[in-house]
Amino acid sequence: MSEKGCVILVGAGPGDPGLLTRKGLEALSQAEVVVYDHLVSREILELIPAEARRIDVGKTAGRHPIPQPEINRILLEEAQAGHRVVRLKGGDCFLFGRGGEELELLVQNGIPFQVVPGVTSALAVPAYGGIPVTHRDFCSSVHIITGHKRADGALSLDYEALVRLHGTLVFLMSVSSMGEICRGLIAAGMDENTPAAVIERGTTPAQRKVLAPLSGIEKEAAAAAVSPPAILVVGPVCSLSEELDWFDRLPLKGLRVLLTRDEGAQKRLVPVLEQLGAQVFSAPMIRTVFRDFDPEVLKEPGPVIFTSAAGVEAFQRVLWSQGLDARSLAGKTFAAVGKGTAAALEAMGIRADFIPRVYNGLEMARQMVEEGFLRPGDSPLLLRGNLASRELPKVLEEGGIPCREVVVYDTLPLTPEELPPEFDAAVFTCASCVRSLEKALPEGALTGKTALCIGPRTAEAAREAGMNIQMAEEASADSLITLVKGMTL
Structure with missing residues (x-):
């Protein structure tokens, strides 16, 4: 904490976390206190450092639990206490965001501040709806207007002036x-057949769009139960929406996908899903608890077998705790069940001597024997989790190759504090995740939902839960990504 605090106003953009600027992300990563609005997306809130204190001052339509003067005071007091404060605001800080009001009190009290502009929904949301706000064939200007009514319920707009502009009109905060607005524009002389669009939750996977002539857009929006946040766009450019719409054509647009492993295990999958238009939720269903074991077992001859990256991590932790590293393993041979486990070994400076063609324990055991990696009389060391299948050691024992098994980590079920209310598909990398999720939900809640699975045991557990199975060709992250890219709904 610095001796004198400061405030950084950061525009968080319209919702898509990819539209948060690099400068905004940098400010957020260094924050000690984050004061944020209701319109800041969940994905951006997840970027707040774990050690930073969060203060929710969100407002919704017709509900302002924390008045603006109180927000101003919070910023001042936190900065006066010496904190680095980020004021995180949806869209852009200065476009109907009251950013200027918040800075005035800071100036009066000598608090240093910075402003990081954000991508405004007035431009980004039409772009995600296939609407170019200017176009040489239609108009040469765009005008951004607030549809927010004053405290007395009045909406003071010069409709005749807006009509004379002959430009695209973008109304923010205009659902109510x-x-x-539509009646005022028509009364001022605008053609009632002028194309119009209402876009709800723009730039997010939950985006919805309603198109209609100006005279009918209110009725169509009401029929679709449009709710804030939404914008109203009026002008001939709206006629291009269906032709130029790219966002709604994304193959997984609107699909709600639940990831059931921790972020580290599935982080490569998140951007792939989001780029395809899916809405991603994370709710880890298991946790890994590493065990200690006696490294003396490594001194006995025989290959070392890993059936998971978690086993490799547990192995490395024990080595390092004993002051050992890869140099102490000279002469050892190593087998890894798949590419992910092999990559974990490579991070330790160890190259796997054996990786099966099919990434599961049963096939690994068969191929190690068939290809001569293991022979009768060998005494392999199997480092694994407490819930690992018995198939691998059973096959080896039947072939006259008994394993020395050491459980190096425990897989424990987790009950998340919060599960998404609805989701269409879930990604599973182990059977334990399936069973934990099934227990956390009401009976039958998984029936009919799509399961994206690694491995036959995981797929079987999902099938038993009543889910529709899509299984990766290989038990690897790359194969799971390939499955996602080609998945059918």
Whole structure:
């Protein structure tokens, strides 16, 4: 904490976390206190450092639990206490965001501040809806107007001036005032057949769009139960929406996908899903607890077999705790069940001597024997988790190759504090995740949902839970990504 605090106003953009600027992300990563609004997306809130204190001052339409003067005071007091404060605001800080009001009190009290502009929904949301706000064939100007009514319920707009502009009109915060706006524009001389669009939750996987002539857009939006946040766009450019819409054409647009492993285990999958239009939720269903074991077992001859990357991590932890590293393993041979486990070994400076063609324990055991990696009389060391299948050691024992098994980590079920209310598909990398999720939900809740699975045991557990199975060709992250890219809904 610095002797004198400061405040950084950061525009978080319209919702898509990819639209947060690099400078905004940098400010957020260094924050000690984050004061944020209701419109800041969940994905961006997840970027807040774990050690930073969060203060929710969110407002919704017609509900302001923390008045603006109180927000101003919070910023001042936190900065006066010496904290580095990030004021995180949806869209852009200065476009109907009251950023200027918040800075005035800081100036009066000598608090240093910075402003990081954000991508405004007035431009980004139409772009995600296939609407170019200017186009040489239609208009040469765009005008951004607030549809937010004053405290007395009045909406003071010069409709005749807006009509004379002959430009694209973008109304923010306009759901409740949409009818009044449309009637005002028509009364001022705008053609009632002028194309219009309402876009709800723009730039997010939950985005919805309603298109209609100006005279009918209010009725169509009401029929679709459009709710804030949403914007109203009026102008001939709206006629291009269906032709130029790219976001709604993404193959997984609107699909709600639950990841059931921790972020580290599935982080490569998140950007792939989001780029395809899916809405991603994370709710780890298991946790890994590493065990200690006696490294003396490594002194006995025989290959070392790993059936998971977690086993490799547990192995490395024990080595390092004893002051050992890869140099102490000279002469040892290593087998890894798949590419991910082999990559974990490579991070330790160890190259796997054997990787099966099919990434599961049963096939690994068969191929190690068939290809001569293991022979009768060998005494391999199997480092694994407490819930690992008995198939691998059973096959080896039947072939006259008994294993020395050491459990180096425990897989424990987790009950997340919060599960998404609805999801369409879930990604599973182990059977334990399936069983934990099934227990955390009401009976039958998984029936009919899609399961994206690594490995036959995981797929079987999901099938028993009543899910529709799509299984990766290989038990690897790359294969799972390939499955996602080609998945059918």
